[in-house]
Amino acid sequence: MKHEKLELIIPxxxxxxxxxxxxxxxxxxxxxxxxxAWIKSGFILLDSKKISSKDIVLGGEIVSVEVQQDEKxxxxxxxxxxxxxxxxxxxxxxxxxxKNMVVHPAAGNWSGTxxxxxxxxxxxxxxxxxxxxxxxxxxxxxxxxxVAKDEVTQSNLIKQLQSxxxxxxxxxxxWGQVLFNKSIDLPxxxxxxxxxxxxxxxxxxxxxxxxxxxxxxxIMHSYLRCKLETGRTHQIRVHMSHNTSxxxxxxxxxxxxxxxTKEISLALKESTINFPRQALHSSSLxxxxxxxxxxxxxxxxxxxxxKNLLDLIRHESSIxx
Numbered sequence: 001m002k003h004e005k006l007e008l009i010i011p012x013x014x015x016x017x018x019x020x021x022x023x024x025x026x027x028x029x030x031x032x033x034x035x036x037a038w039i040k041s042g043f044i045l046l047d048s049k050k051i052s053s054k055d056i057v058l059g060g061e062i063v064s065v066e067v068q069q070d071e072k073x074x075x076x077x078x079x080x081x082x083x084x085x086x087x088x089x090x091x092x093x094x095x096x097x098x099k100n101m102v103v104h105p106a107a108g109n110w111s112g113t114x115x116x117x118x119x120x121x122x123x124x125x126x127x128x129x130x131x132x133x134x135x136x137x138x139x140x141x142x143x144x145x146x147v148a149k150d151e152v153t154q155s156n157l158i159k160q161l162q163s164x165x166x167x168x169x170x171x172x173x174x175w176g177q178v179l180f181n182k183s184i185d186l187p188x189x190x191x192x193x194x195x196x197x198x199x200x201x202x203x204x205x206x207x208x209x210x211x212x213x214x215x216x217x218x219i220m221h222s223y224l225r226c227k228l229e230t231g232r233t234h235q236i237r238v239h240m241s242h243n244t245s246x247x248x249x250x251x252x253x254x255x256x257x258x259x260x261t262k263e264i265s266l267a268l269k270e271s272t273i274n275f276p277r278q279a280l281h282s283s284s285l286x287x288x289x290x291x292x293x294x295x296x297x298x299x300x301x302x303x304x305x306x307k308n309l310l311d312l313i314r315h316e317s318s319i320x321x
Contacts, residue, residue: 006067010057012060016056017057018053019039019051019055022057023035039052047061048064077111079116081120082117084097086298087298091149091290092146097143099141104136118132119131125147131147133145134157135161135231140249140278142280143283144283144285146287164230165287167227167297170225171306173222173309174221174248175254175272177220178243183211184211184212184239186200186208187200188205190204197234197253198235208230208232210226210236211227212225218313219317236280237280241253247278247279248309249275251278254278271309
């Protein structure tokens with residue numbers, strides 16, 4: 001992102017004033033608080049030196065200002081971020097989202113998001129609500145997402161989601177020996193005390209249904225197939241945590257202290273406890289194409305980090321049997 005750079009001279013009439021006050025008189029379009037923040041961050045220099053807002057000017061000094069854009073503007077900036085596109089036609093495209101990628105800009109993540117990448121690769125999407133994004137994945141959840149290229153397609157896909165016509169299947173590596181396949185039908189809403197978290201909320205939560213099937217069971221872990229009937233924020237993560245089988249690596253909804261109750265190797269213990277993200281992957285996506293009415297489905301393999309973790313867990317299990 002390019003910033004405007006200004007060079008100003010402190011007038012003699014400002015002699016004896018604080019630098020932030022003198023600058024606010026020269027740059028009336030910007031608040032004093034904003035100028036103070038720029039000074040603190042080093043975006044304003046006096047005679048090429050860092051300063052404090054309280055410093056007094058003598059007049060005649062040269063001030064260099066690197067004007068900073070409002071962070072919220074960044075959500076509409078195109079950024080050359082690679083997108084792993086697994087399917088594309090004139091109406092929509094499907095991407096395989098990588099880990100450590102926020103889908104939509106928000107506080108703390110105004111740039112470097114999937115939306116910023118979409119604007120670079122598909123500039124026409126700027127005219128669409130949320131730039132064509134139909135549904136989201138958490139920052140560290142990988143896998144398939146569909147994005148619309150026009151408003152009719154976007155509206156149709158959102159209606160399919162609402163009417164439960166979109167097929168979404170995930171793979172998850174969780175703690176514990178999950179014994180049976182199960183459907184979890186528990187409402188999810190905001191956590192009563194931590195606003196950044198979701199929780200089972202039987203009073204104010206929205207209907208949430210997750211179906212899971214045990215694909216493999218190990219000494220201290222299980223590998224699950226999870227199918228979403230609804231699409232609440234953090235749904236699988238909250239349901240698995242409530243099920244006392246939290247997702248490996250989930251720093252938000254995992255148990256505070258994972259203490260293996262059975263003997264496992266140090267390598268496996270460290271790999272699972274220190275896994276840097278929730279081991280959750282959107283592996284399959286199915287929908288009815290809004291234009292052609294064809295039933296479409298995409299399936300992708302696990303990302304390398306989950307593959308490697310699963311291989312290590314399998315190896316440990318084979319040694320113990």
